[in-house]
Amino acid sequence: GRELLRNPYFPLAAAHRLGHEVAWPEPYVRGKFRP
Numbered sequence: 001g002r003e004l005l006r007n008p009y010f011p012l013a014a015a016h017r018l019g020h021e022v023a024w025p026e027p028y029v030r031g032k033f034r035p
């Protein structure tokens with residue numbers, strides 16, 4: 001809960017660390033999370 005307030009990109013960073021690919025809508029692919 002609080003981690004999302006401190007770091008709104010936490011779910012994306014956690015998914016990246018765990019090796020999960022996040023599905024992005026086509027218009028947002030250019031802004032895809034890159035650590």
